[in-house]
Amino acid sequence: MRLIPRNYHNQRLDSPVLPCPADRTGGDAMERAGRSASSRATGIVSAEERRRLRNRLAELGLTRHQLIELLAGELRQRGFRPRAAWRYANELTQTAVADRYNEITGSANAAMKASRISEYEAWPFAKDGAGVRPTIRALKTLATIYGTTWDQLVDIADLEQMPLTERLEFQEAVARRGTDDVPVRTGGDLPAEVPNFTGRNSSKAQLRQRVEDHLYGDGPAVHVIDGLTGIGKTALARYAVAAFGRRFPDGTLWVDLHGYTAGREPRDPGDVLEQLLLEVGVPREIIEADPGGRAVRWRSAMSGQRMMIVFDNVLDSAQVKPLLPQAPGCFVIITSRSKLTGLAEAAPLRLEVMEWAEAEELLVKLGNLGSAYDRASVRQILRTSGRLPLAIKLIGGQIAHHGADMLADVAAEFATLTADIKNTHAGRSAGSSAAEDILDRFAAEDESLRAAFEMSYQRLASSAHQRAVRLLGWFPGPEVTAETMATIAAVPLNEGKLLVRRLFEAGFLDPAPSGPTGPRYRMHDLTRLCARLHAEREDSPREHAAVLERLIAHGLTIAWRASRLDVFDPAGSEHLSDPSDEANRARAWLTAEGDMLFSCVQAAPPGADVSELARLLAAHLSGSGQWSRAHRLYERAYEIADILDDRRGQAWALLGRGRIDRLVGNHAQARSTFRAAEAIAVELGYLRCHADVLCELGQTARITGDHAGARTHFTDALAIARQLGHRPSECDALDGLAHVERAASDYQTARECSERALEIANEMGDPVRVAAVQWGYAEVIRRMGDHRLAGRHYSDALGIARSLNHRKLEGDALRGLGHIERLVGDLDTARGYFDDALDIARHIHDRYGEGWTLWGLGNIARKTGEYERAREMFQQAHDIAEAINDPLGQVDALRGLGHVQRHFGDYEAARRYYTDSMAVAERIGDPHGLADGLRGLAHVAARTSTDGSAEELLARALEQYERIGVTLAEQVRAEMLRDN
Structure with missing residues (x-):
């Protein structure tokens, strides 16, 4: 029997809207602030009056819920706002409500306060116009506390302030509650x-x-x-x-x-x-x-x-x-x-998988987890479940029954099983199935994920479609195309397109962003596990190996089409013997399918084709700055070559791995790896490989300040290259010598080596070498003062790097252009170049490039008067140079810190920095750095002494500048004349 109409509480919505009176039962003083004059004029329902109302309703034999509902309605009739009416009907203070609110929401820092409850009750009629509008989420929590529905806590004044979406949700809530309407069939x-x-x-x-x-x-x-x-x-x-x-x-x-x-x-x-x-x-x-x-x-x-x-x-x-x-x-x-x-x-x-926050909320709710749940374990379970609601429901129900201790156990089990699947090599005999073990976790009584998938599989239109699903169970990549589908199924491309379309329409594949070869699709992780389980049950292990063999053969064909890998060059990428559009498309394919090919190489049985693809793919990834993956591929290539007793393969793999170590600044490891490759090359009398190893040893020696050793390595490499008539190695050796002579401040010799290397690179038509040599050439002539010509070569190198997606070369060229603009005084443009270069260096973990870019930004900051920022940039550059053993970087960063300290008047600190910079420059044979240090000390002396030491120091700096032939000599002469 209904005692009052359901809409009783809203019958007075057109009456004056009054805030709540004082809470005399709990003494919350904040509540008095919201009471209007009109509420006082019409009378206040005191605590005593509320008790009398409650007793009268209790005499009717009502349940507690019925009593509270009627009392709230009565208080609404007497001018209370709905949220206050329901609170008073429940005999709660605002403090008690806030405490309960924090318990429900799991707020560890008690975010809800009594004052906020007061604001909610007064909204939107606070005297000062302030206050906070209660969100639907807050209203739902309050409704839970008061034992009602959230729409009962809202009146017209609230609705007028609500966004449209919330008003629509209010309408839906009222419709669900409105049982007085005529029943709908x-x-x-x-x-x-x-x-x-x-x-x-x-x-x-x-x-x-x-x-x-x-x-x-x-x-x-x-x-x-x-x-x-x-x-x-x-x-x-x-x-x-x-x-x-x-x-x-x-x-x-x-x-x-x-x-x-x-x-x-x-x-x-x-x-x-x-x-x-x-x-x-x-x-x-x-x-x-x-x-x-x-x-x-x-x-x-x-x-x-x-x-x-x-x-x-x-x-x-x-x-x-x-x-x-x-x-x-x-x-x-x-x-x-x-x-x-x-x-x-x-x-x-x-309908896509759930968002992370939604999935986490669902698992926490279904698993009955407390507020202090293990979030890392929850995330692991969600990763394995692929945020699929059914999977979350099934595992959540188990956790709810077995207790929260099960959470960490399941998460650890999923992590182990997932790793086992990733590490499964083709051809392994069937035994326990990690895929089956994971899927068995997602089951409860008569409902399971496997059973649901089974029906989708059985309902496929043909056995060819079922076979395609099983093949995808072995497919190692994250996304599939019609081309890769045709490859793994060993069918023509048109048939591969049809298979992909049918599996997409049947719900086995989801669309992914398109790539250079057309539409791409992905398979959900749990769908893939089910497909893998069918593959394990219905096909032989040989089928897994066959899938990988087909993919590797196809990838190898395209890799050779993209580039013939003759040598490893100083630029960090492969030797491009074919810069045609077809080769560019092939390189784009390698980039798009890099994840798939990487997984193939890791999972496939050892073979010569696998080792070769590993080296080719590693060289390609190195160019785009994916050095960690490239390093792992070279390790895999060496492992396979070792198994096959392929000594040449071992040497090339060691050479590639050492190059990655050098690029990331791990010079000691790089040198050790190069020595191992050199030993094999010498043992085999393999001069081609020996020349390339000597070039890499030269680069390592140069960067670490051993200019004499670097010069020897490059000279020996040049002799072997000319003996063999091998132009690429000759180009690399000459470019390396140019870098060494530049570091030693012998700019004229460096220029001659660069010009000869550039001539060879252009003759070969190798864009990567052309860009790398152009950058090195620009580095030389910039220091010689020819900024216009240097800028042109930096720009040309940048264009080539971007056309090939060669991230390291792009960063180097941007940094060079930043230096040019800095030197000609366009500091804003220079900063833009440096910022872009820094983004690239940090993205690809190019520590060398990062350090030198920070040094450039430090000089920009110093020119614009931002000396604290300059100090920060120079210090970061120095820390990096020290960490990767780049003494030339240390020389310039220490000098930059000296300039900053000199500006702040800390001449003693400035003198220490200049002196330390000169010591490193003298140790590595850097006369330019030594001269710059002397010049800095001269400026300190000019401000701290009158004994003529400043003039003496400037004279020594001038002597060095004149000997190495740079335009700074003219500036120093002008400084000496000015000082005199």
Whole structure:
């Protein structure tokens, strides 16, 4: 028996809206601030009066909930705002509410305060116009405390301030609660509402908009919710019925077509039509026997009707197409694992995996985890489950029953099993299946993820499609294309395109961003595990090896098309013998398929092709700055070459690995690796390899300040290259000598070596070498004062680097252009170049490039008067130079710190920095750095002494500048004349 109407609490919404009176039961002084003069004039319901009201209602024999609901309504009638009325009805103080709020939300720092509860109750009528609007989330928490629904805590004043989306949600909440309306028919197989339907706010909003559009005649009538097995399609459709069903006065129909129900065949459309006709009141005796006649009668019966109809669990377009009512007043929702591309008039609504926050909230809720749960373990479980709602539900239920201790155990087990799958090599005999062990975790009584997937697999149209799924179970890459599908299935490309399209339409593949070879698709991790399990059960281990062999052979073909790897050059990439458009497309393919090829190389049995692909791919990745992966590929190439007793392969792999160590600043390890490669080359009499190893040893010696040793290595390499007539090695040796002579401040010799190297690189038509040598040449002539010509070569190198996606060369060229603009006085442009160079260096972990770019930015900051920033930049540059053993970088960074200290008047500190810089310069044979240090000391002496030491120091600096032939000599002469 209902004692009062459900809308009793809102009968006085048009009365003056009054804030709450003082809380005399709890003494919360904040509450008095919100009370208006009008509330005092109309009288206050005192604590004593509230007790009398409560006693009178208790005499009626009401339950506590009924009593509270009636008392809240009575207080509303007497002028209380709804949130205050419900709090008083529950006999709670604002402090008690705040404490309970923090318990529910798990707020460790007690974020909710009594003052905020007061603001919520007064909103939007605070005296000073301040206050905080309670969000729907806050209202729902308060409703939990008060034992009501959140819409009961809202009045007209609140609604006028609400955003449109929240007002729509309020309408839906009222509609769900409004049981006084005429009951709406809900025929068919309508399931119960999902008790923990979490998140999906974007999809809910889309559905809401589509319903609104349809009701106003602006949107389609048929909508297909598609997505993976267990993604939550049925739950979203059930939400739509609960939220919007009452907008359709002729009722709701829900039919499960059993497209993927275990143990049942998909329902026949003719049988479903008979059920539908009976449910809308068509007498059985006039229903036609043939499906066509039933479809006509169904459309006729639905003409003019306004219904929401859900066809759940649809197999394909053919099953559901005859069931569509084709009535403009009916809103039809279809759920299916398939894409249903045969329904041209339907609007798709793709349901993706849950967002991380939503998935975490669902697992915490279902697992009954406390507020201090192990977040790392939760994240591991979510990674393994792929944030699939069904998987989360199944594992969450187990955790809820077994206790929170199970959380860490399951997470650790998933981590181990996932690693086991990644480390599985082709050809391993079948035994325990990590895929099966993971999938078995996602099961509860008669429901399991495996069973759900099994139906999708069995419903595939042909054995060829099933085989394609199993092959994808072995596929090592994150994304698949028609080309890779054709490769692993050993079929023509057109057939590969068809297979990919069919698996996409069947729900096994999801779209991914397109690449250079066209559309790309990805398979969900759990779908892949199920596919792998079928592959393990139905195919031999040999099939796994065959898949990898086909992919490696295909990758090797394209890698050779992209570039013939003759030598390892100083630029950090492969020797490009073919800069054509076809080669560029091949390089783009290697970039797009890098993850897949990397996994192939790691998983494939040892073989010469695998080792060769590892080296080629490593060289390609090195160019784009993926040095960590390149290093691992060279390690794999060496491992395979060792197994095959391929000594030449070992030498090349060692050489490549050493180059990566050098590029990341690990010079000691690089030198050791190069020595090992050199020993093999000498043992085999392999002069080509020996020349290249000597070039790498020269680069390592140069960077670490051993100019004499570097000069010897490059000279020996040059002699071997000329003996062999091998132009690439000759180019590299000359370019290396240019770098050594530049570091030693012999700029004229450096220029001659660079010009000869550039001539050879241009003759070979090798763009990477051309760009690398141009950059080295620009570094020389910049120091000689020819800024215009240096800028042109930096720009040319930058253009080539960008056209080849060569990230290290791009960063080097940008840094060079920054120096040019700095020297000519365009500091803003210079800073832009340096900032871009720094981003690249940090992205690819180029510590050498990062240090020198920071030094350039320090000089910009010093020129613009930002000396604290300059100090920071120089210090960072020095720290990097020290960490990677770059003495030349130390020389310049120490001198920069000296300039900063001199500006601040700390001449003693400045003198120490200049002296330390000169000591390093003298140790490595850097006369330019020595001269710069002397010049800095002269400026300190000019400010701290009058004994003529400044002039003496400047004279010594001038002597050094004149000897090495740089334009700074003129500046020093001018300084000496000015001082005199």
